[in-house]
Amino acid sequence: MLQRPRRNRKSEVIRQMVQETHISPANLIFPLFIVEGKNVKTEVASMPGIYRHSIDNLLREVEACARLGLMSFDLFPNIEESLKDKYATESYRNESLYLRAIREVKKNFPEVCVITDVAMDPYSSDGHDGLVENGEILNDETLGILAKMALAHAQAGADIVAPSDMMDGRVGYIRNALDENKFTNVSIMSYTAKYASAFYGPFRDALDSAPKFGDKKSYQMNPANQREALIEANLDESEGADFLMVKPALVYLDVIKLLKDNTELPVAAYNVSGEYAMLKAAAQRGWLNEQRSTMEVLMSIRRAGATAILTYHAKEVLEKGWL
Numbered sequence: 001m002l003q004r005p006r007r008n009r010k011s012e013v014i015r016q017m018v019q020e021t022h023i024s025p026a027n028l029i030f031p032l033f034i035v036e037g038k039n040v041k042t043e044v045a046s047m048p049g050i051y052r053h054s055i056d057n058l059l060r061e062v063e064a065c066a067r068l069g070l071m072s073f074d075l076f077p078n079i080e081e082s083l084k085d086k087y088a089t090e091s092y093r094n095e096s097l098y099l100r101a102i103r104e105v106k107k108n109f110p111e112v113c114v115i116t117d118v119a120m121d122p123y124s125s126d127g128h129d130g131l132v133e134n135g136e137i138l139n140d141e142t143l144g145i146l147a148k149m150a151l152a153h154a155q156a157g158a159d160i161v162a163p164s165d166m167m168d169g170r171v172g173y174i175r176n177a178l179d180e181n182k183f184t185n186v187s188i189m190s191y192t193a194k195y196a197s198a199f200y201g202p203f204r205d206a207l208d209s210a211p212k213f214g215d216k217k218s219y220q221m222n223p224a225n226q227r228e229a230l231i232e233a234n235l236d237e238s239e240g241a242d243f244l245m246v247k248p249a250l251v252y253l254d255v256i257k258l259l260k261d262n263t264e265l266p267v268a269a270y271n272v273s274g275e276y277a278m279l280k281a282a283a284q285r286g287w288l289n290e291q292r293s294t295m296e297v298l299m300s301i302r303r304a305g306a307t308a309i310l311t312y313h314a315k316e317v318l319e320k321g322w323l
Ligand code: PBG
Pocket: 117, 119, 121, 129, 164, 165, 199, 200, 201, 202, 203, 204, 271, 272, 273, 274
């Protein structure tokens, strides 16, 4: 045999020498859930180790993460039912929980990167990402609301706004609104290929944001489709996105690879709540080795082509020294 691939696996030093993929803390983005109150920290039942934090605890959490070298955060609010309405007006009210949280984080830790979620669902009495009329999710009528929301996030200090709503044309619309208001330096991380996935279940528990009727299939993508992701990618790129995101990550590794091969922009991937929950559940039962399976999941997402990974594992892998 002229070629014996095992020679390059014969010792730890050689294995590391030829290792193709690495993960650094700089690649990780930690999603954090925020809730109203003082000194609140309640675990999300379906996401062991993940909490809803009141703003005071959120600041402690950001500080603890920053000490570990974890510097990027994606914030999501749990909004009281009484504040939700058809037009998601709470999303751009100056004293809202979410805008206060952004301001507080950036005031106390100006060096961290704050990513904000732009979509109506946490604030909408319909629980949908867009404006609902007669059971239909309206596209163009939603864009103005998303732009107001993105602008409010920028004014509060967001470094990156991340539209997760899947309305057509929203990246260009938001880019325009930001630029017109002199926020030319605020980036857009677009949820480019966001699928209508069952793996968002635990997240909707965390935010109490499940749709009140129907599903999200008229705006989120069909899990059976790959080529359609290229249509979305081309549009987002032409509308001024700075990052293209694929979501979920683990069950869409082929889509991550496809985008990686077809764009020069950085590709991000969202290792979503259900992907986290299933790994935790198996690990808790002793059915999987938690460290090895977690690292294998993150490595696979990097190997597929993701530059940045949004993952609920971000803090634990640093805390436990798994990186
Ligand atoms: C809301 C949004 C969702 C997630 C991120 N932003 C849920 C949804 O679209 O229903 C899911 C994140 C996760 O499951 O971890 N637009």
